[in-house]
Amino acid sequence: MNETEKKLAITNFLKDENNREEDIRQIVDICVVGAGHAGCEAALAGARNGLDTVIFTVSVDSIALMPCNPNVGGSSKGHLVRELDALGGEMGKNIDKTFIQSKMLNSSKGPAVHSLRAQADKQAYTRCMRRVLENQEHLTIKQAEVCELLTTSRTPDEESSATKQIIGLKIASGGVYLCRAVVLATGTYLNARCLCGEMITHTGPNGLMAATHLTQNLIDLGIEVQRFKTGTPARMDKRSLDFSKMEIQKGDDRITPFSFSTDPEGMQTEQAYCYLTYTNEKTHEIIKANLDRSPIYAGIIEGTGPRYCPSIEDKVVKFAEKERHQVFIEPEGLYTNEMYVGGMSSSLPEDVQLKMYRTVPGMENCVIVRNAYAIEYDCIKATQLDHSLGFMKITGLYGAGQINGSSGYEEAAAQGLLAGINAAMYCLDKAPITLDRSDGYLGVLVDDLVTKETREPYRMMTSRSEYRLLLRQDNADLRLREKGYEAGLVTKEQLDYVKEKQRIIESEARRLKETKVGANKKIQDFLLSCDSTPIKTAVSLAELISRPELSYERIAPIDEERPVFVIQNKPRFEIVENPLRKQSSSRSALEERFLDLRFLEKEEAAKAEEASDIEKQILADICRQINITVKYEGYIKRQEKQVESFKKIEHKKIPADLDYSAITNLRLEARQKLDQIRPQSVGQASRISGVSPADISVLLIYLENLKKES
């Protein structure tokens, strides 16, 4: 805000005679409430746009905390991180700096479902992100509990049906921060309650302070809230586990970075092991015998928990026929002995937990460092938001992460980035930036949240994305760099490179389709040498590439006109500093035992020549895109056609102030649902459950009529 705007803000604030000028602590553009994965991205997006931003947290030591699983990515979540990175977010870069094991999941399946997952060194992750925040210009960190949002009234118009507008917020000390936009990223802290059997504490995760004032304020502002639940398993002392009874889980031989700007060569490193073991009949017996002491089954928990991430109690009850469940033992970091027990989250009391864990092979003598617990918290009904993640009733107010009813670090971070971008766009008087279902997983995530009434914490899944062949993790930069540039978070250089890459891929794909080879001896010999059947008549190179045994790289010897790509806009890769390597000399013998050191052995010789061969990286990247484009052309074309018809109806906008009660030809149920969710487009309306195709036809005609009348 400039000086005039600041003065105006003060005048507005003092209109209410209860307000005192001496309470004003700071006048900024954006306030972000919460410094978890959503909050961090939101704050960075604001500050990087040159807007003064304050980020509030109940504890500065818990910035970008990972209170549950020690990893980033995984199926479809990995896509979100890649998309976030393409848009100019931080999570991908941060995990590239702090991972201790990395794996491309589903690598034997189609390219659409390849998904990256990295184990994080939790402490390093937190520390690293905190440094980024602390050193970001225009950004300040404030440790305080936010207890009230300050608003003023406004008149609704065609653009927005909001009746209120944000002017600032108040913290528990009484201090006031005046601002234009607020991003709520409160995670699981609102009225949080942790349950471990009969032991109930009114705290957030890890015993951190809960936020007890804000919910009531939100309700007073007319925002609908609901209560969700989630949980986490116990952490064990590494020294008490017998890993010889478990299977070792290694990372990939070749590590793929999350960020499009990380140098892939420079990040190859030694990796930590994870381990796999299983529950058994005995485990299940103990759980069944003690169900009455589980707060969920005893009816003490009111919140709705996620079905995809069930507690071990839930698994044993719901899938009674399964004789065993997998248990993944994952390190919480390199320089800690805590191990995460994936697959066995629970809210059973401590004594039962201990008994139950000790039935698992390798855990017979386990020592629990932190108990498993369930956590309940308040969140909002996200149907009150629009696709910019802004509240429809209050301009300048945005929501991101678990407060919107989602779960997961990646879902939170991606929303945080989008909410932060739009808070920035709002402050800059620019149009909001949104993603639709054909733009990315983030588009699917947001559309699902704001359109469907979520009844449990929402997790991203590849099956939720109808155009997933187009929304691959390998092409997130091609899809989203442009939007990131619009959002002020991607440089012109980065955008130019992606555009150039796109042009090369397209022209190569075209050339391969147009270039034919005849059934001459050279070709046939080549095909035979590749164990590929000879051709009968002339075929295009594209047709050859689409054979499973061949690829763009493989047919190079018979592709005589293949051009040499000269890249004008070479991207600058960042060499990441990995905590692993830095401290290798000071590692203890115990710490070394849990490391996969294969990389170290070949490191020195190999690295020297391979290091940062950017040309090679770019070429490999382009080859991959060409192979996918050519090999799956049929399916890709099909989805592109679907996207085309999807876009048509998605572009039919609905005025923000449409009075549904006036459309009497609509069925009552449809009228109510539409009025409640207030879709922004006819396309979104068609995805609301309870709205039929006939209702959509009626709506279309009504809108057409409205247009003609005006």
Next chain:
Amino acid sequence: MRTDTIASIATGRNVSGISIIRISGEQAVAVADRIFITKEQKHILQNVKSHTIHYGYVIFPTSGGEEEKEEIIDEVLVSVMLAPKSYTAEDVVEINCHGGITVTNTVLEAVLHAGARLAEPGEFTKRAFLNGRIDLSEAEAVMDLINASSKAAVSNSEKQLRGVLKEKIESLRKQILHETAFIESALDDPEHFDLTGYPESLDEKITRLLEEVTALLESSEEGALLKNGIKTVILGKPNVGKSTLLNLLLGQEKAIVTDIAGTTRDVLEETLMIRGIPFVLSDTAGIRNTADPVEKIGVDRAREAAMDADLVLYLVDSTADFDEEDLAVLRMINDKKVILLLNKSDLEEGLQAKRISEALTKSEISQHHNIVRILSISAKENKGIDGLKDVTQELFFKGSLQTNDQIFITNMRHKEALSETKQSLLHVRESIQNGMPEDFYSIDLMDAYTSLGRIIGQEVDDDLIEEIFSEFCMGK
């Protein structure tokens, strides 16, 4: 909102001299051109001017055997009206064909086969409105029409889908959803679910699914999926010869019966053509098979059987009394067209007829004109059956008997959906055989699931996610 090319029968489908099939959309001319040839056997429609009429033939590719042959189905007049000067303001082609049910149906089928989609209720009008061809004052009416016709279509579809067929579709969907959910669970949680060897087992399942879908599709070809024809019920007291008459009619004419359990037998109906007109004969089993000889025809039971009927054949044993009980039934169904059949007419025919007429006159029934004809027959000796056929044919061509349009349309819709299902399943098989990765299977499996859902009016919504969560144990 779909903007593809749509087609439907624009005229009511009773026996007028001419029926019109309307095609609208970008591909309208191309679609029509595929199935229309001139006398000189030429495809010309792509090159004709707007607002012109052309004489020629509609052809339909007949499958079967190695090579595809084309067969002429009807002699037609085709009008071409290019955008924007047409009813919908899109390219429109109208095919004027001969009004017979079978012919009209076949021409429509040929059009759909050539690439058009069956129009949704009210869709032509909707397009006309959205393209500005209909006045604003009519917007209300258009919305009402869409609303009403979609309701009617839904209720009709529900009514037509008999229990067993519905169960069959639901079971197919369930299997498809289960497989998809398994694949998706494995993709979302690759460390918990292993797909090794799965493609082979899926291939076997797809083979079975394909068999079932193909069988359903074949039965829909024969019109037996839904009973499309004049619904006719044979009523009468026990032992008047109802079953003999039924068997006689079925034996003489080609009954359309499929061996798919349930599509025909379970609903106790037979479709047959009498002189080229489709009839659905309800074999009022409860009445026929009664074990108790003294059981009387319950008035309720008769009403139930006759409720949906277009025509009632009321059978009287002319050697027995025509009594109050018969009159009670006839009174009950007095809104139906009834042909009164005097069976066992080898005995003193005239006398009996006269006696019954008198009885009818005495009661108030004759005033309602619901008894369109009184005929004497002998089912046992196969006498008078030709006379009965003459009468039904006459009634049909005079327009006093009609088949139900909605049923035909519904059947067509089902067939379209089944064909799409089959295509999608074939795609899955192709992907398996080409060694495509597993995630490609679920794309086509979900398409098959969606197509099947259209038959029973089910939207997809979050079915897949629900199935994943309820059937497969996910995650951390």
